[in-house]
Amino acid sequence: MRVDAKDMGADLEKVLITKEEIDAKLAELAAKIDAEYAGKDLLIVGVLKGAVMVMADLARALSTPVTMDWMAVSSYGAGTQSSGVVRILKDLDTDIKGKHVLIVEDIIDSGLTLSWLLSNLGSREPASLKVCTLLRKPEAAKVAIDVEWAGFDIPNEFVVGYGLDYAEKYRNLPFVGTLAPHVYGG
Ligand code: 5GP
Numbered sequence: 001m002r003v004d005a006k007d008m009g010a011d012l013e014k015v016l017i018t019k020e021e022i023d024a025k026l027a028e029l030a031a032k033i034d035a036e037y038a039g040k041d042l043l044i045v046g047v048l049k050g051a052v053m054v055m056a057d058l059a060r061a062l063s064t065p066v067t068m069d070w071m072a073v074s075s076y077g078a079g080t081q082s083s084g085v086v087r088i089l090k091d092l093d094t095d096i097k098g099k100h101v102l103i104v105e106d107i108i109d110s111g112l113t114l115s116w117l118l119s120n121l122g123s124r125e126p127a128s129l130k131v132c133t134l135l136r137k138p139e140a141a142k143v144a145i146d147v148e149w150a151g152f153d154i155p156n157e158f159v160v161g162y163g164l165d166y167a168e169k170y171r172n173l174p175f176v177g178t179l180a181p182h183v184y185g186g
Contacts, residue, residue, distance in 0.1 A: 008170060011183045016159060017152055017176040022134070023057070025151045029132060030061035032149060033102065036130075037064050043099050045092065047117070048072040049171070050106035053163035054134045058104060069094050075113045086116040101126040105133035106163045108150075110142040118145070135159070135176065 044066050046055035072090035132149040139156040160166050161173030
């Protein structure tokens with residue numbers, strides 16, 4: 001555990017999931033994904049910016065050859081709440097019609113963003129469309145989503161690290177943790 005990195009240690013309340021736990025979980029998920037897509041062409045789609053770390057590490061844990069693409073979306077809502085009204089900031093570079101597509105997510109909170117994404121990508125007629133997420137908050141779910149591979153179910157707390165930010169900071173922490181109240185002005 002490296003909590004002392006770049007003065008970020010003082011901003012943290014606790015480490016929820018260590019780097020070692022993340023690495024082990026991604027190896028486990030990669031083995032299942034490899035089994036599912038054996039002999040098929042797989043396109044993995046990451047949602048910017050939070051999924052960057054999961055995409056990079058999951059892709060390297062896979063034995064299946066993959067192609068990678070990225071989407072950026074903005075979800076409108078009050079404060080930190082997602083509204084389900086989504087705007088595409090950057091679309092895929094590739095046509096996914098007839099392809100096996102796996103959406104790779106950092107976290108599913110209300111599920112509204114992912115639900116929109118599934119219907120948007122689903123309408124492009126991929127051969128298959130599945131979801132892998134590192135984190136999921138079951139207590140925060142507002143829509144039921146069929147997630148094929150989920151790493152960790154976590155409590156309904158705001159987390160940072162391993163791609164996840166607070167005001168664009170903390171993305172490069174190698175673990176997932178919660179912030180001390182003083183960071184929010186508490
Ligand atoms: P949803 O539409 O599922 O409510 O929200 C999904 C997006 O909200 C995530 O992709 C992420 O960007 C953001 N989000 C949700 N929960 C958290 C959290 O605990 N920490 C951070 N940093 N972002 C979160």
